[in-house]
Amino acid sequence: MQSKKSLGQHxxxxxxxxxxxxxxxxxSESDTVLEIGPGTGSLTAxxxxxxxxxxxxxxxxxxxxSLSHKFPTNSLEVIGADILKFDLTRLPAGYKVVANIPYYLTGNLLxxxxxxxxxxxxxxxxxxKEVAERLAAEPGQMSLLAVSVQLYYEVEIGTVVPARLFSPPPKVDxxxxxxxxxxxxxxxxxxxxxxxRLVKAGFSARRKKLRSSLSAGLRISKDQADGLLNQAGIDGNLRAQNLSLADWNRLALAYSDKQK
Structure with missing residues (x-):
């Protein structure tokens, strides 16, 4: 079956x-697995x-x-739907996700x-590959995506899959x-x-120092931003990508105190 470029199929x-x-x-044999975008069923098998x-x-x-006919088994349920509109609460607790996901979908899906x-x-x-590296980033290379995922999940990057192993080949590995x-x-x-709210404010202007990005993103003065950063023990000359999750938590606690 011909792939559809509009759906990012590789x-x-x-x-x-x-x-x-x-x-x-x-x-394992006790698992329920959600597969997103199974395509022709190579991973499904x-x-x-x-x-x-x-x-x-x-x-x-x-x-x-086509997939339903290819695998006539009660172990497979095929649902024709947009995954972003799928109700995850219908799945049993502890389910797993395994997927070769279209690149354009990555951020919203995560x-x-x-x-x-x-x-x-x-x-x-x-x-x-670039997204995998961003997800596993450490302070110095952090992004809004990395913070958003690492807050909930431990991240480990694995095997690199060259573009030539896909049909049609994407432009990157x-x-x-x-x-x-x-x-x-x-x-x-x-x-x-x-x-x-704080994290988004911090990353709203990546090239700016934290005191400036927080001031603009939170609509507070730079003096107020400096006060928050000082209370959290964070250098206002740093940029958002330099902060760890623990730094953001301290900053959130300081900001919460100011709201009281």
Whole structure:
């Protein structure tokens, strides 16, 4: 079946890479796995051999119909739908996600999965190599995406999958990234809304120093921004990418105190 460029379809058929994705999510015979964008079913075939149940959500209705006929088994449920509109609460707690996701979908999909009231316990995603590196970033290279994901998940990057192993080949290499849900919240009594308000303000002007980006993003004076940073023990001359999650938490606590 011909791939559709408009849907960002690049199909992976390399057996070693497909197996590596299953291993990255530690798929076992008791698992329910959500596969996003199964395409022609190359990964689906591997998942069906390892998982108890595979729920495959495919936007392309032609592919969804074809997949149902290709794997006539009760272990597979194919749903023709937009994953961003899919109700994750219908899945059993502790489900896993394994997916070769369209590049354009990565940010919105991760936000949906991380912030869901029924989040996956583990994920193995095949993403652009650059995105995988961003997800696993450390202070000095942090981004809004990295903070947003690492707050909820431990991140480990794995096998690099060259562009030539896809059909049609994308313009860049991909990499498997494994995400494991944190067993307990990283910070106690965190006000998530306030936390992300600060983080978004900090990253709103990446090239600016924190005192300037926080001042503009929070609509406070630079003196007030300096007061927050001083209370949190953070140098106002740093930039947002230099901060750790613990730094952002201290800043959120300081900001919360100022709101009282």
């Amino acid at each position: 199909w992976l058929k390399d057996r070693a890479s497909l197996l590596a994705m299953c291993q990255a999510a530690q798929v 591997f998942l069906l051999k390892k998982a108890r149940k595979v729920i495959a959500v495919e936007l392309d209705h032609d592919l969804a119909s 936000k949906m999965l991380c912030e869901s009231s029924n989040p996956p316990s583990k994920m193995a995603l095949l993403v652009q 991909s990499q498997i990234v494994a995400l494991a849900r944190r067993q307990k919240p990283l910070f106690e009594n965190l006000d998530y809304k306030l936390f992300f």
